[in-house]
């Protein structure tokens with residue numbers, strides 16, 4: 001059993017056990033560390049997203065670093081989904097606030113492994129700078145303006161624990177934070193967008209802040225900043241602020257990069273949640289999520305109820321729920337999969353199809369584009385089921401299938417372009433190929 005399978009097995013197990021007397025543990029979805037390395041050497045920045053599960057601005061920005069940036073100079077280590085089990089449940093912390101566990105944590109705490117791994121990364125000699133991404137309430141302002149804009153709020157602030165940190169790679173924390181805020185503020189017009197540096201003066205006796213990730217870093221002579229985007233803004237707006245801040249820190253740390261999109265709010269609104277895909281059970285099933293139906297029925301799940309998946313985005317997960325499985329992208333629910341349980345047959349690697357008159361060999365778990373029609377070649381010993389195509393035949397092979405012959409309600413997508421072709425051996429499920437009608 002690969003570690004991935006083990007991990008997901010544990011996860012499903014723990015949710016099955018939700019109503020039992022045992023407490024919910026953090027077994028299950030685990031955060032990932034992405035080490036983005038430039039071809040030119042340079043400083044190393046550690047960026048943490050999702051320490052609290054209900055702050056999508058921070059963890060979405062961190063995930064975009066992984067999926068849409070290429071580091072060309074220096075190193076960027078990203079944990080986009082630190083508190084993954086809380087993220088998929090839209091909870092600040094299903095096991096309490098993880099950002100209060102960095103001074104002391106009990107071995108039995110479900111967050112123990114995650115917290116200790118982050119501590120090890122922070123202590124790693126290579127790490128020069130630590131950024132912890134948050135979404136905060138209201139707007140931090142140096143003087144009291146109103147209920148939402150005052151010194152007690154957190155939104156639109158760069159948080160430091162002290163103004164100077166002797167012995168770190170970037171000792172002038174306050175000066176660095178101010179430089180970043182000033183550069184960013186010059187580009188921002190609305191007054192609520194403006195950033196300020198908030199000094200929590202942690203060492204001087206701020207007991208709450210002494211329990212945090214950034215203060216742990218400071219104690220280990222690592223320059224650290226908490227970056228806050230206001231919860232008053234929509235997620236894509238928060239992400240805009242976070243990425244701008246991160247890029248300003250990159251400039252000061254001489255980290256160089258390219259990104260594959262324009263850093264602007266409308267672009268981010270479109271980018272976030274797009275180009276999402278999953279593959280399940282060692283790539284026997286592909287699932288494109290961009291225009292996916294909110295409910296998918298008769299979805300083949302192994303008889304033990306385990307879901308084993310690979311995702312192209314760190315915020316994607318399949319989570320067991322009551323009577324179905326939820327496909328989650330961060331806090332968002334994308335689709336519900338209602339299972340049909342099968343034993344799996346792993347003997348089928350490719351199938352043959354005639355696509356628009358051309359013979360093609362198609363790997364199981366892939367997607368085929370169709371302009372006109374397709375026909376699945378007969379495979380001895382296997383049964384073919386074109387979901388949404390009605391034929392008076394046990395195995396729907398050697399039949400020409402066009403878009404018109406499909407029942408729309410069986411499509412995987414809302415646009416009625418994508419359909420499932422499933423393969424079985426005896427009563428076992430052998431895999432799926434998706435057919436996508438174009439035009």
Ligand SMILES: [Zn+2]
Pocket residue numbers: 052055133134135136
């Ligand atoms: Zn937070």
